[in-house]
Amino acid sequence: MMDLKEKLTVLNKWEFKKSAYELLIATAYFDDETIAPKSGQNYRYERLALMAGEIYEISVDPKIKELLFELEKEELDEVTKRKVKLLKKEFEETAKIPQDFYKAFTKASLEAQAAWMRAKEQDDYTIFKPHLIKLIDYQKKMALYRRPDSDPYETMLDDYEEGMNKKAYDEFFDLIKKELLPLIEKVAKKQIIKDDFIHAYYPKDKQAKLMEKINCLLGFDKSWGYMGISAHPFTSGFSNNDVRVTTSYDEHNISSAIYSIIHEVGHAFYEHQIDAAFEGTVLKNVSSGMHESQSRFLENYIGRRKSFIKNYYPYLQDLYKENLKDVDLDEFYRGVNIVRPSLVRVDADELTYPIHILIRYELEKGIFDGSIDPNELDRIWNEYYEKYLHVKVRSAKEGILQDIHWSGASFGYFPTYALGSAVASEIFHYMKKELDLDSLLEKGDLKAITDYLKVKVHRYGALYDLNTVLKKSFKEGFNPRYYIDYLKEKYQKLYQLD
Numbered sequence: 001m002m003d004l005k006e007k008l009t010v011l012n013k014w015e016f017k018k019s020a021y022e023l024l025i026a027t028a029y030f031d032d033e034t035i036a037p038k039s040g041q042n043y044r045y046e047r048l049a050l051m052a053g054e055i056y057e058i059s060v061d062p063k064i065k066e067l068l069f070e071l072e073k074e075e076l077d078e079v080t081k082r083k084v085k086l087l088k089k090e091f092e093e094t095a096k097i098p099q100d101f102y103k104a105f106t107k108a109s110l111e112a113q114a115a116w117m118r119a120k121e122q123d124d125y126t127i128f129k130p131h132l133i134k135l136i137d138y139q140k141k142m143a144l145y146r147r148p149d150s151d152p153y154e155t156m157l158d159d160y161e162e163g164m165n166k167k168a169y170d171e172f173f174d175l176i177k178k179e180l181l182p183l184i185e186k187v188a189k190k191q192i193i194k195d196d197f198i199h200a201y202y203p204k205d206k207q208a209k210l211m212e213k214i215n216c217l218l219g220f221d222k223s224w225g226y227m228g229i230s231a232h233p234f235t236s237g238f239s240n241n242d243v244r245v246t247t248s249y250d251e252h253n254i255s256s257a258i259y260s261i262i263h264e265v266g267h268a269f270y271e272h273q274i275d276a277a278f279e280g281t282v283l284k285n286v287s288s289g290m291h292e293s294q295s296r297f298l299e300n301y302i303g304r305r306k307s308f309i310k311n312y313y314p315y316l317q318d319l320y321k322e323n324l325k326d327v328d329l330d331e332f333y334r335g336v337n338i339v340r341p342s343l344v345r346v347d348a349d350e351l352t353y354p355i356h357i358l359i360r361y362e363l364e365k366g367i368f369d370g371s372i373d374p375n376e377l378d379r380i381w382n383e384y385y386e387k388y389l390h391v392k393v394r395s396a397k398e399g400i401l402q403d404i405h406w407s408g409a410s411f412g413y414f415p416t417y418a419l420g421s422a423v424a425s426e427i428f429h430y431m432k433k434e435l436d437l438d439s440l441l442e443k444g445d446l447k448a449i450t451d452y453l454k455v456k457v458h459r460y461g462a463l464y465d466l467n468t469v470l471k472k473s474f475k476e477g478f479n480p481r482y483y484i485d486y487l488k489e490k491y492q493k494l495y496q497l498d
Contacts, residue, residue: 292420
C-alpha cells in the first residue's frame with residue numbers, strides 16, 4: 001500500500017510522460033502551420049493520429065484511475081487537490097470515448113485544417129465544406145460520449161471556460177446587443193476619422209522589422225519566445241520558456257500585423273508567467289476566456305493607447321516615409337482606433353469586434369440545437385453579417401473561411417473572445433487605480449504592467465476558475481458593465497458624440 005508521497009510520485013511521473021507526448025504533437029502542429037512542406041501532410045497526419053492514440057492510452061490508464069480516486073480521499077494541499085479534481089474529470093470523460101473514434105476524430109481534424117488552408121488560398125468553400133460538416137458530426141458524438149446527459153454545446157462551452165453555459169452567454173450577448181449596436185449605428189453616421197494611410201502599400205520585409213521593434217518594446221524576449229508566420233496568427237505555449245507566436249502580413253493594412261502580434265504576445269506572456277511549479281501539469285491548461293483576456297488586454301487596452309503608439313510610431317514613419325510623412329501621431333492614433341463595420345474578425349475595430357463574436361456564437365448555437373442546417377452555413381453566415389453589421393460578404397475567404405477554429409473542431413471557443421475582452425476591461429479598471437499607465441507607457445516601461453498581470457492573473461494558471469481569480473485579485477467577480485462603459489466612454493469621446 002503506497003503512502004501519499006508515493007502516490008504523488010506516481011501521478012507526477014504519469015503527467016510527465018503524458019506531457020512529453022503532448023509536446024511532440026504540439027511541435028509537429030506548429031511546424032505544420034508554419035514551416036513544414038505541404039506535400040508531406042498526409043505522412044505527418046497518419047503518424048500524428050497514431051500519436052493521438054498513444055496519448056489516449058496513457059490518459060485512460062486504469063492504474064491512474066484508481067490512483068486518482070484514492071487521492072481524492074486524501075488530505076491534500078490546495079494545489080494538489082485542484083490538480084486531482086481536474087485530472088479526474090479529464091480522465092472520466094476521455095475514458096468514455098472509444099479509442100478508434102478518438103484517433104479517427106484527430107485525423108479528420110488534421111485533414112480539415114489542411115483543407116481549410118487550401119480552401120482559403122483558393123477562395124473556394126466547397127473544398128472545406130464536407131470536412132466541416134464531418135467535424136460537426138464528430139464533435140456532437142464526442143460531446144455525447146463524454147457527457148451523455150448534457151447538451152453537446154453546453155459541454156463545448158464548458159470546455160473552453162469552466163462554468164460557462166448558454167444561459168450565461170445569452171445574458172452577456174443580449175447586453176452587448178442592447179448597449180453596443182445603437183452606439184455602432186451612431187458612430188456609422190458620423191465618420192470623421194480618416195484611415196486611408198493605414199491601407200497604403202506596406203511591403204512585408206519592412207513590416208517584419210516593425211514587428212521586431214514592437215516585440216522588443218513589449219518585452220517579448222527571444223530567450224523564451226519565438227515569432228513565426230502562419231495563415232492565421234496563433235500562440236503555442238510548449239513550456240514557460242518555450243512560447244511561440246505567429247503573425248501574418250497584409251501589405252495593404254499596416255495595423256493588421258501590428259495588432260495581431262500584440263494580441264499573440266499577450267497570450268505568450270500568460271504562458272511564460274504561469275507559476276513554474278505548474279509546468280507539465282494540468283494546472284498549465286488555462287481557460288480560454290482568461291487567456292483571451294490577456295491577449296485582448298495587451299492588444300486593445302495597451303496597444304491602442306496613444307502613449308504606447310508613441311514609442312514605435314517614429315520608427316514606423318521612418319520605415320514608410322512615403323506613406324506616413326504627413327501623418328502625425330494623433331492622426332495615426334485615431335486611424336488605428338477607427339470604427340468601421342467590416343467582414344474580417346481579426347481586423348475588426350474594438351467596438352464592432354464583439355458583434356463578430358456574437359454572430360459566431362449564434363451560428364454555433366444553431367448548429368448544435370438543430371435550428372441551423374450545416375449545409376446552409378455559408379449562406380446563413382452571410383445573412384448574419386448583413387443583419388448585424390450591414391456588410392455584404394464578397395468572398396468566402398472574407399466570410400466563412402476567415403477563421404481556422406472550426407477546422408480544428410474548436411466549437412465553443414469563439415464566445416471566449418468577447419468574454420475575454422470584457423474581463424480585460426475589468427482588469428484595466430483596477431490596474432488604472434494602482435499604476436500610472438500613460439506615464440509608464442510613454443517611458444516604454446511595459447515590465448511594470450506585465451509584472452502586475454503576473455501577480456494578479458498569470459501566476460495562478462488553472463489553479464482557480466475565472467471568477468475566483470477576479471475575486472482574489474480585485475474583490476469582485478465578472479462584471480460586464482466595465483466593458484460596456486469603457487467602450488461607450490472611449491468611442492463617444494473619439495467620435496464627439498453627445
